[in-house]
Amino acid sequence: MRYAPSFRTIAVAVFTAYVAYVAAQLRTILNPAAAIADVDLSRTPTWDPLWPPGHRFSARVWLTGVRPTRRVEPSSDKGDLLLWSSQRDQLIFDTEASFALDLNLTSKNVPNQLWSRLAQDESLYAVFCLGATGSPTHCVDTSLVKHLDLTAPRPTRYLVAEWPLLGSLVPNERPEETATPATRKNTRIGYWTPRACASLVADWTRWPKDLTTPYIVRANLPIDGNRQGHYLPVVYADQLGLTKEKLIQINTTNHALPLRLEIGPMSMARWQFNAHMEESLRLMRDLGSSTKDIDDLRHMLTETDPTLLAVTMLVSMVHLLLDVLALRSDISFWANTKSTAGLAVRPLAIDLISQVIIAAYLAEQDASLLVLGPSVAGILVQAWKVQRAFRLRRNEDADTHTSALDSSATRTLALALVPLVLGYTLHSLVREKHASFYAWAVGSLASCVYALGFVMMTPQIFINYKLKSVAKLPWEYFIYKFANTFIDDLFAFIIRMPTMHRAAVFRDDLVFFIYMYQRWIYPVDSSRREDGLGDETESNATQSSKLKLQ
Known part of the structure; x- marks a missing residue:
């Protein structure tokens, strides 16, 4: 059988060639005398x-x-x-x-x-x-x-x-x-x-x-x-x-x-x-x-210290590679998945709204294109994921175990967060100066997203806990993003950006640590049902009945 290289293999090969080319160019720039080393x-x-x-x-x-x-x-x-x-x-x-x-x-x-x-x-x-x-x-x-x-x-x-x-x-x-x-x-x-x-x-x-x-x-x-x-x-x-x-x-x-x-x-x-x-x-x-x-x-x-700058240049190239691999993995996961069982769908829509708010805030703050550009690109990908996930959910039984858990977690989260968001925005309107009502709305909502954005991932954490399984999660995508969060930590010290955006970079580390901990205590079992909902002999109707009795 003829071997067909995977996308990841091709991407790593291209990345390696690019790093070698940049290193050669940088060597010529920093040491032009090397070009005449062999000249008599x-x-x-x-x-x-x-x-x-x-x-x-x-x-x-x-x-x-x-x-x-x-x-x-x-x-x-x-x-x-x-x-x-x-x-x-x-x-x-x-x-x-x-x-x-x-x-x-x-x-x-x-x-x-x-x-x-x-x-x-x-x-x-x-x-x-x-x-x-x-x-x-x-x-x-x-x-x-x-x-x-x-x-x-x-x-x-x-x-x-x-x-x-x-x-x-x-x-x-x-x-x-x-x-x-x-x-x-x-x-x-x-x-x-x-x-x-x-x-x-x-x-x-x-x-x-x-x-x-x-x-x-x-x-x-x-x-x-x-x-x-x-x-x-x-x-x-x-x-x-x-x-x-x-x-x-x-x-x-x-x-x-x-x-x-x-x-x-x-x-x-x-x-x-x-x-x-x-x-x-x-x-x-x-x-x-x-x-x-x-x-x-x-x-x-x-x-920036020259050594740290050199490390940053190398790390930025690694960051780009991981972003490409994560994007491809994320799109591939949602394009190939046939069921949203075990996956929190509603937080995807909330996350899309949050990303739009963040992009509007960065534009309002005249943030650098180095920060604003990736934010806008993320909105486009997230919008596609949301429409794909909700289309799959509509084609499934609306009373599945995962859907009920998703609704319960999202509802509880909304009851806890909505009063906090409304209270903070009202306090900001009264006690702080703003250029316009638009600037107040965007700034206040962005502050809430930056401060509380990580809890948007708690419905998925809650579902993982209830199902005692992480088998349905896109772990390849998570691993790439997990590595990139630490690279973002380095960028937070080097690239100038709004203070709240810098704090949010470190906030994401906590979320991924929780996911990695759940992966450690809930081993991925490939023998589980396609819907990933526990005992293979238990029907969706039985599970839903149990949930209602609870």
Whole structure:
């Protein structure tokens, strides 16, 4: 018989190939010198480093309103301001020496023609000019103003403050300070970057002049015009870590702006990684990604420990594989199942409503697409499961043992939860501020789902307990999801998301531990009836009669 590989085998093979490809690409990015490891440099023309380790150099930092041409140093005659100048050969080019200087820019120490550019929503540039005896001056610039398309927060208020009955219960309202712009429309706002960095790539590799040298290296090597066989150090203006919370909004009230100048070494691996990430973020922006999504990625890339980030990259790929396998297993289970005996159906519909509420809340909170996208995809799958499960239930005897247990558990759950939900939503309406009634409804319901969502799984737990069986559950799907909950725990510390959504990630762990415990104490018995309801000789009618007598 010809062997036909299963979907799981194909998925694991594709995943393994993808991980190997990513690892090879990452190795090339972090260690481009590996690409020339087999090149005989004695027989190949090369570019050699002009500055050896420990070479001394000087630096000048200018403030200018016009982005300069490469290697053209600004001048005070053109209205540019010299922010700082080192002593002759004061700085050292090696893997450790660094320099930092904190400045405070005001209208008194910055020429009016430069300071006024900030009020006119124009940019300023910091230009680092590095030079040494016997080599030309090398200049690199970085913009000190970032323009972001942002949406101002909506003002919030007590919605029932003027109501006759509930208004008396509202706390005393305080004046609310709203950020500019005061409208909800997207507005382009200028932000000051309080850090200007010139990082010298501490690398002294001899690079071949042919195509064996990686393109990103060849494109960025500053070749000495006087000595064609040599290159100056690569100077990188590092702005990858400038997330929005580190920026300062520019407006007419800014009388002083801080600026930290930094000159120091950067490893070849770090430079390559940052350059590739900046290019990826630029591509995402061109494809329409929001400023917030890009900012969340900047935060994750720069505020996470490199080891943890590497683990996260690997784990995210495993997470994707498990999600694909879980989705396929879940769809296959519900597509092939012929009976809902032993399965709680009504909580599926409740879970669908909960997922819609969560997606609406995430959209209301302007959550990242990294969080909102999977939530929307889950709604589509859950909707299909609900219609499939209820269609099967309609075709079965409505008085089965499982259906009665499902109804009993769901009814008890509703009696316990509905008063809590109504009480909390009313308390939130009266005692908390909201932007609108829609924001109140979505926020309050989402809070209830996050806090009490795990109890939606208790009807299935109750059915398992009564039947003393877990034979009908889709255990392959549960195992995949069980593994993914722990991966979500890791993501909860790395990806920025609403606090309630982060807490819900850890809540799911409890549910799966209960399921695994029930699987341990109620062994899966394949010899049980198709409906999984205990003694094979006992009819559905007899079981239903017993249930009614109870």
